[in-house]
Amino acid sequence: MPIFTPIPQHEFVAAIHILAAKLVEDTWKPDFIIGIGRGGLVPAVFLSHAIGLPTLSVDYSSQVKDFADEPLVKLAKRTRDGERLLFLDDINDSGRTITHLRHALAAAGAVAGSVRFAMLIDNVSSAERIEYSARRIDRAVTKDWFVFPWEAVAPAAAIAEDAAEVPERIA
Numbered sequence: 001m002p003i004f005t006p007i008p009q010h011e012f013v014a015a016i017h018i019l020a021a022k023l024v025e026d027t028w029k030p031d032f033i034i035g036i037g038r039g040g041l042v043p044a045v046f047l048s049h050a051i052g053l054p055t056l057s058v059d060y061s062s063q064v065k066d067f068a069d070e071p072l073v074k075l076a077k078r079t080r081d082g083e084r085l086l087f088l089d090d091i092n093d094s095g096r097t098i099t100h101l102r103h104a105l106a107a108a109g110a111v112a113g114s115v116r117f118a119m120l121i122d123n124v125s126s127a128e129r130i131e132y133s134a135r136r137i138d139r140a141v142t143k144d145w146f147v148f149p150w151e152a153v154a155p156a157a158a159i160a161e162d163a164a165e166v167p168e169r170i171a
Helices: 009-025 041-051 070-080 096-107 156-164
Strands: 004-006 032-037 055-059 085-092 115-123 132-137 145-147
Touching: 004 156, 009 041, 009 115, 009 132, 032 041, 041 055, 041 085, 055 070, 070 085, 070 096, 085 096, 096 115, 145 156
Parallel strands: 004 145, 032 055, 032 085, 085 115, 115 132
Antiparallel strands: none
16 A cells, blocks of 8 residues: 655745755756656746746656657757756656656757756656755655645545556555
8 A cells, every 4th residue: 555645835845945046056057947747847837936947848747749759859959059958857756757858858969968857856766867856765765655736636546546657666
């Protein structure tokens, strides 16, 4: 039985402030925050307001090719024009989303060093490393399924179904 751990709104907002502070302190400055659909869309808007940068989005979770890959080609071109992109998602769990995005961006000719990733929660045992996180966990130890504020409105059965997609994350 999975452990469902709600992330209250105030903890979510605190995580946004942590990410904002890390970005302000860094010498690397993004031109855009790219929300990764679906879990990164709300955090991207909040971070956009916190640091005053525009937000764009890409969709990965729906797996609809036209909405997932074509925007990445356009974003890769922006890096060739000198822009820097910060991709934001709720959790780096297995690293699968980041792997896909990095490969798609590289295949489209994105400039190395012009793309970085930020997460609210980073799993240290993920296959992918990221540059910024508000919180770190180790999935070998922490098996909780985190329920972010925007997910909390979903029916309990839908949350349980999402959690069950990759059983080793929560077992």
